[in-house]
Each structure stands twice: as structure tokens, then as C-alpha cells.
Amino acid sequence: MDFLEKKETDLSAAFIQNGYIIQPCENLSGLERIRNKTVDLATNFLGVPYPTDTGEFLDEIASLVPVKKLNSFRLHILSGLMAESWFREAYFSCARSLVEALVGNELVMQRNIGLSIQIPDDNSSLLPLHSDSWGSECSPFEVVLWIPLVDCYQTKSMFILPPEADAKWRERVQEFAGAGTESLYQAIEPELEWLEVPYGNVLLFTPTVMHGNRINQESTTRWSMNIRFKGLFTPYSDKRLGEYFAPIAVRAASKIGMKFTMPGGFDE
Ligand SMILES: O=C(O)CCC(=O)C(=O)O
Ligand SMILES: [Fe+2]
Secondary structure, three states: OOOOOHHHHHHHHHHHHHOOEEEEOOOOHHHHHHHHHHHHHHHHHOOOOOOHHHHHHHHOOOOOOOHHHHHHHHHHHHHHHHHHOOHHHHHOOHHHEEEHHHHOEEEEEEEOEEEEEEEOOOOOOOOOOOOOOOOOOOOOOOEEEEEEEEOOOHHOOEEEHHHHHHHHHHOOHHHHOOOOOOHHHHHHHHHHOOOEEEEEEEEOOOOOOEEOOOOOOOOOOOOEEEEHHHHOOOOOOOEEEEOOOOEEEEHHHHHHHHHOOOOOOOOO
């Protein structure tokens, strides 16, 4: 039996086939609020006036931030965003129905935020080819909601190896154990996909397949955020409920069930 609605069935099939979905943001004003706050925090750090064109300001940030200051700049913005009480819900609202369709409607959300700022030609903040699920810390039930603050394409974006190719290459990874990740990357390179995600869109992907990024060879800086979600009642690995993940949507029957205790001394 499969009583999913047609729209959900189609989304599920595409997600399983491709390993990702890219679609328009479901709450553009929420996304704008996140981007404006990011720009606000960036201008505070740099001591420059708030720009008229926020997108261009982020794209051209390399002219204002030297690579050696990049990490403290990034951490300043991250902690400023995390301090905003509205941030998490706004982020989730960018793809709420998509996450509900593909993951479920009882959810936990990663407590930390990932923020990538990748300046052109900078090799200091790369995430080389990996699958989060190969280590024990990531549950294969997780999905990553990845949201760009600027147009992302080619090497300004990330790449993913579609599930079918991933399954094929996964069988062979031990052949590359000696030669290392770069040689594995070279082998899979013809089969991987660079994800084009213009500002105003969201990307949801499964971190079970190989993915990562390379040096940004485009002329402008990449800004993207990533936060993980999974079903509340899916298995937990090292990333614990309450520590790494926080519940964001718990339904009434689950609340009753989790509180329920059997009466004692009534054995009939
Ligand atoms: O943003 C990227 O380029 C990679 C992100 C990633 O690896 C992840 O979120 O698991
Ligand atoms: Fe990853």
C-alpha cells in the first residue's frame, strides 16, 4: 500500500533517483529576512555602511574580507544568526512542505547552523568529496536543507554523485584507499553533478551519497547555509536528540505515547 498523494509520490521518486531536489523557496520574505540579517552582521563586523544591493554586497565580499579574517568573520555571522529567536523557524519555513513530504511531519532539526563562505580561488574552507554517512556520526535518515544567499552554480556551488553512480563507486572505494580522496574524485568526476541553485531556491539532498565542493573558480563568492533534519523517531547515531538535534514538530499522539506508563499492580 502506498497512500502518498501524487505530488508526494513524484517528489519522492525524484529525490530517490537524483539524491536531491531543487525548488523555489516556500517563504521568500523569510529568506530575505535571513539574508538581510546576514548582511547586517557582516557590515557590523566590517564597519561599513549597509549596502543598497545586498546580493551584490555578498557576491563581492572578497574585496572587503581578507582570507585570514574569513573564519572569524564567518563565526561572527553564525553566532549572530543563531542568537535570533526567529531564525530557525524562518529557515525551516523556506522548505517546510518539501521536508514534510520527504521526511515526515514529526521532525528534529540540527541545532547548529552550517555557513559556507567561499571566496574565489580560496582553498582554506573546502569540504572535499565525502559522504556524511560513512562515518558513524551521521544517520542515513538525515537530509540536508542547503540554502544559498547568492546565485550558486558550477564551482561556486557543490557537487553530488547521483545515487545510482554512488552505489556503483561505493563498491570500489577500497581501491582508492591508498591513493586518497583526490584520486577517487578524479575517477567519479565525469559522473557527478554540479548543482545550480539560484538565490530564491532551496536544495534538499541526502548526505548518504558522495558530495562536496572544490575551489570556487567563479568570479564571485559563494554564501550558503546548511541544516540537517530527520524524522523524530528515526534511529539516532552519535548525533543525539537534545544535543545535536532538537525536536521542532511533535504530534499529540506521540506526546501521549511518550508520557504513558503502565499502571502497576493490575495484572488481570
Ligand atoms: O556546502 C557544501 O559544499 C557541502 C555541504 C555538505 O557537505 C553538507 O552539508 O553535508
Ligand atoms: Fe556533507
